[in-house]
Amino acid sequence: MADELADAILSKKLAANARLPSVRELMQQHQLSLATVTNALHTLEEKGLVEPRGKAGYFVKPPAKKETAAPAPHTQADLQNMSANVLKWGPAEDLFPERRWQSLLGSVIRRHPFLSTRHAQAYGHPRLRAELAKRSAENGCFLKEDELIVTQGATEALLLALRATSEAGSKVMVQAPVSVLYSRLLETFTLTPVTVHSSVDAPEFLAEVQAILEGEDPPKVFLLVANYHFPTGALMPLPVKRNLLRLAEKHGVTIIEDDVYGDLQHDGARPLTLKSFDLKGKVIYVNSCSKTLAPGLRIGWLAAGSWRERIEYLKSASASSVNELSQLVLAEFLAQGSHVPHLRKYRQQLKSRSGEYLSILRLVLGNTVKLADMPGGYSYWLPLPGKISTEEIQTQIRANWPLLDEADTPQIALVSNGVCVNTSIPLTDPLRQSLTAFCFYLRGFY
Structure with missing residues (x-):
């Protein structure tokens, strides 16, 4: 038995920090006595292959850490070196109603056989804009059809909003940690990020924003996610x-509100948006269907507020247009009310799956790290202590737990000074084992 386990560890069939079966399970599996199993585990321990962890049992011992210099503190330059997995970050594919989309696509093509050859309307198909306006009541916006501009995903909407409200070299407030997408958007227009370090749910958030706006040469644009x-x-x-x-109205600040995650609450009513309270057109509202309905449609939209004329000009001057076939398929989906049962089921699945992940995190890290609840979304954030290098973590993941770094559906992303866990991916036994082992590895740094 000892040789068998040693071979599995050395060949990495059992990953570092993986939990071994209990003594009783090993006795039953190998038909051995308690004394024989215990001696075998002690032999593996003496060889440095396993280690006991109190009542939790025996675990594969991770390789000894090489002494390295303490990593430098995170700086703004780190924004360019974040995990590439963030660019592929999204909900698990099994959460989307693919068969329903295929059925609607066939139906729309049969009724409009030449639609794909027609020139798309500049600001979006009227039917889709009408359906989006109806649905805006769900988040308290009550938008009108002519307020909406359909875009190629939320990214184009954000690009248009930043281009309309900013000039090269101007400052833009953003939340920390800054995502790869926002970093690249700001870089595209040579904009200078002014980072708000307090979380939007922290008591000191408003005070920090106010201090920035009352400082010298304050930014006039705030790009943020409220939900x-x-x-x-x-x-x-x-x-x-x-x-x-x-506060934004007092200081003449335009807010660009990215609400692509707003429909992902786990319980209760959908959270209201900043746009819900905007009576003066100071909020540019951005949303898309990529996180909730169909990533492949690449349809976003924005309500431009007082910037509408400028953004309409920029949109009409661009060469981009949104496929009208995709627009009509989405309009049909919304008109039939198919999004209501889909979102209900979707939210239930997100809540159930996030609960499984949190149970693992709390089991391993609960006594070491303060773990917050997860009210919505599919990304769970673990801030890292300053003494650990994200590059070291990425190396360890790829060497010991490659399941967490799958190319198509990454489960772990390193963003600035923290680890983000994708809780939408179904937990298989191998994935559960890898995540548990990875959490034991992380625990050593807190």
Whole structure:
């Protein structure tokens, strides 16, 4: 038995920090006595292959760490070196109603056989804009059809909003940690990020924003996610939303609100948006269907507020247009009310799966790290202590737990100074084992 386990460990069939079967399970599997199993485990321990961890049992001992210099503190330059997995970050594919989309696609093609050859309308198909306007009541916006501009995903909407409200070299407020997408958007227009380090649900958030706006040469644009911010998952409380909008109006700041995660609450009603309280058109509202309905459609939209004329000009001057076939398929899906049961089921699955992940995190890290609840979204954030290098973590993941770094559906992403866990991916036994072992590895740094 000892040789068999040693071979499995050395060949990495059993990953570092993987839990071995209990003594009783080993006795039953190998038909051996208690004394024989115990002696075998002691032999493996003496060879440095396993280690006991109290009542939790025996685990594969990780390789000894090489002494390295302490990593430098995270700086703004780190934004360019974040995990590439963030660019592929999204909900698990099995959460989307693919068969329903295929059925609707066939139906729309039969009714509009030449639609794909027609020139797309500049601001979006009227039917889709009408359906999106109806649905905006769910988040308290009550938008009108002519307020909406359909875009190629939320990324184009954000590009248009930044281009309309900013000039090269101007400052833009953003939340920390700054996502790879936001970093690249700001870089595209040579904009300078002014980072708000407090989380949107922290008591000091508004005070920090106010201090920035009352400082010298304050930014006039704030790009933020109020509902389930990626990667932290933070949800801005309702009073903070109202007070932030008052603060922005007082200082003449335009808010670009990215609400692509807003429909992903795990319980209760959908959270209201900043746009819900915007009476003066100071909020540019951005959303898409990529995180909730169909990533492949690449359809986003924005409500431009007082910037509408400028953004319409920029949109009409661009060469981009959104496929009208995709627009009509989405319009049909919304018109039939198919999104209601889908989102209900989707949210239930997100809640159930996140509960499984949190049970693992709390089991391994609960006594070491303060773990917050997860009110919505599919990204769970673990801030890292300053003494650990994200490059070292990435190396360890690829060497010992490659299941966490799958090319198509990465489960772990390293963003600035933290680890983000994708809780939407179904937990298989191998994935559960890898995640548990990885959490034991992380525990040594806290």
